[in-house]
Amino acid sequence: MSASRRVLSEWRNRAEAEYSSAAVAARVVHNLIATGMPRALIHTGQRIVNDELDHAELSLGVWRALGGEGEVQVDVTRLTPPEGPPLLLLAEDVLRAFCVGETVAVPLFAAMRAGAEHPAVLGALERILRDEAVHRAFGWDALEALVALDPAGVPPFMAQRLPEALMSCRKAYVVPHTHRSA
Numbered sequence: 043m044s045a046s047r048r049v050l051s052e053w054r055n056r057a058e059a060e061y062s063s064a065a066v067a068a069r070v071v072h073n074l075i076a077t078g079m080p081r082a083l084i085h086t087g088q089r090i091v092n093d094e095l096d097h098a099e100l101s102l103g104v105w106r107a108l109g110g111e112g113e114v115q116v117d118v119t120r121l122t123p124p125e126g127p128p129l130l131l132l133a134e135d136v137l138r139a140f141c142v143g144e145t146v147a148v149p150l151f152a153a154m155r156a157g158a159e160h161p162a163v164l165g166a167l168e169r170i171l172r173d174e175a176v177h178r179a180f181g182w183d184a185l186e187a188l189v190a191l192d193p194a195g196v197p198p199f200m201a202q203r204l205p206e207a208l209m210s211c212r213k214a215y216v217v218p219h220t221h222r223s224a
């Protein structure tokens with residue numbers, strides 16, 4: 043059974059997205075260190091960098107197993123880190139990538155796994171789902187540490203950035219119109 047173009051393009055996009063997540067996690071690790079956060083958070087952040095690189099490879103493997111051919115090119119220009127104070131950069135990433143992104147990802151991956159049959163897909167989703175639950179917990183722990191570090195500044199910053207974080211998460215999962223007929 044060959045996978046539909048839509049399924050193939052989802053796994054190719056997933057490989058790119060996981061690779062980008064590794065870059066974001068590496069940036070988070072840097073900013074955790076730059077803001078003097080607890081060692082346990084830094085340690086989990088390092089683990090997440092490796093998990094996301096593994097997820098990128100796994101997703102690429104699924105894409106190939108389903109019939110994907112050629113190379114997946116990651117647009118590395120999008121991975122250039124923004125400039126700014128480490129605390130604000132960290133707060134932005136923790137909100138967007140973890141408290142919103144990973145939290146939303148867990149039930150979505152669970153739904154994908156519930157409908158999966160191909161062994162390569164099931165294996166990848168099992169691993170990704172197990173890791174993403176850890177990443178989600180990391181996000182909320184990091185948020186707590188950020189609030190403890192700057193109780194007056196972090197909550198209003200998060201409240202101000204939340205609507206856009208939710209909107210961009212929604213956009214990341216909405217199926218583009220051109221793929222619907224595939």
Ligand SMILES: [Fe+2]
Nearest residue numbers: 060063094097
């Ligand atoms: Fe991931």
Ligand SMILES: [Fe+2]
Nearest residue numbers: 063144174177
């Ligand atoms: Fe993740």
